[in-house]
Amino acid sequence: MATLLRDPQAGSFRERGRRTTLDEDANDRTLVSPFALKRPGGRSIYWLVFTLLSLSTIITLGPIYWMFSGALKSSSEIFQAPPTFWPQHPQWTNYSNAWNILDFPTHFTATLLLAVGAVLLQIIVSATAAYALSKLHVAGKGIIQFSFFCTLMVPPVVYLIPQFVNISDLPLIHISLFNSWLGVLLPEAANAFNILVLKSFFDGIPAELSEAAWLDGANALQFFMRVILPLSRPALAVITIFTVIASWKDFLWPLLVLSDDHLQPLIVSLYHQSGTNSNLPFMYLIAGLVLASIPPIVLFLVFQRQIIRGINLTGLKG
Structure with a gap:
């Protein structure tokens, strides 16, 4: 002993x-x-x-x-x-002056809520999909993963018209999500790159942990919540940061979906302010762009080590 x-x-x-x-x-x-x-x-x-x-x-x-x-x-x-x-x-x-004239608090709050909603949907959809492809016995996993890789080869602009048609009249339930935050968030809930990155990370978790969990009587959901997610904090942190930055700078899709001024994020609001209000001084527009750029820059500077560490941990395997 x-x-x-x-x-x-x-x-x-x-x-x-x-x-x-x-x-x-x-x-x-x-x-x-x-x-x-x-x-x-x-x-x-x-x-x-x-x-x-x-x-x-x-x-x-x-x-x-x-x-x-x-x-x-x-x-x-x-x-x-x-x-x-x-x-x-x-x-x-x-x-x-730009803060007051451009109604920054309203649009900043809208941008922040859209970013938080995008993160929650990405973690729920991407993490569960990656868990199913990595740890569960799903028929045709290779074909599904290959399909995800194929979607990465398609430019996002190609999806605009089909997505806009679906948002205007959702299939089966026939509800329009036009001019609502759900119309912006739902098409971005599933991201093939995030799913593949998380799957690659989940593949590195030892199979002995899952076998021990099954012997202890844990089901698939308990194993996912109590074992997979706590061990995947580095990968989830990277996905969260990338999702926040992508949502913060997203312009074209919110521009097409949101017509109500109070629902528009910062970038879309600045675009409308510069186009519809010809009396807006150019210096105020640039000041608004600076204020809109500060949060993602600060986020990257604060979490740059976590981003680099997470990229090393979540590198896609052949």
Whole structure:
């Protein structure tokens, strides 16, 4: 008995040593190996890649900087040629004026509720579908999974007309979801990419856990709620973040479905404000775009490690 107790302890020490070694190796990994950096050609490659990445970063952040700086300019300064790199007289009141003129609290609440509803539907539909394909005995699982892969090859714009027809007159029950949040949420409840990612993660959960649950008398729903979901928090966190960002920036489908101004999300409302109200100063529109962009940017900055970790854990397997 003492030997059995010491072996796991020793194994844990060996496992810790292996993890420490792997962590040290991971910290030493770079784009160019230390041995290559000692050579003149390796240093040249390093600085060339560094310069290209720096230029790519500047080019990527350029429009974002122009948006944030343009929100502080006057209308005449925005269209000034040559443009100013920084506002000559920053007008911080543009943000408060845009908040009031564009009725930001109403549309921000609508956008937040749509994002929360999309997350709930995605977790319910995608997680249960992935669980059925991964752990349950479903006839034709290979064909279903292949069909999901095929839908990823079809551009989303192709679905617009069939989805709009279905929302206008739901089959069988003949109810119109036009101009309602359900009309926006239901077509996005099932996502093939999320289902395949979660299925790949569920496949990595040991089969011994399911066998132990069946022996203990647990049914499929209990095993899903008490075992699968708690173990799948990293994957569910990534799906949640991606769904929130996708719902936050969704424009075309809410534009087609929602005609009531009070139900429209931020992006759709800003589009209508810029098109219907010709007296709206351009600086207020840019300030509204900045305010609409802050939540997803903050969400990504706060959870960027969870996103990268979740992508590593949920990589699709061949």
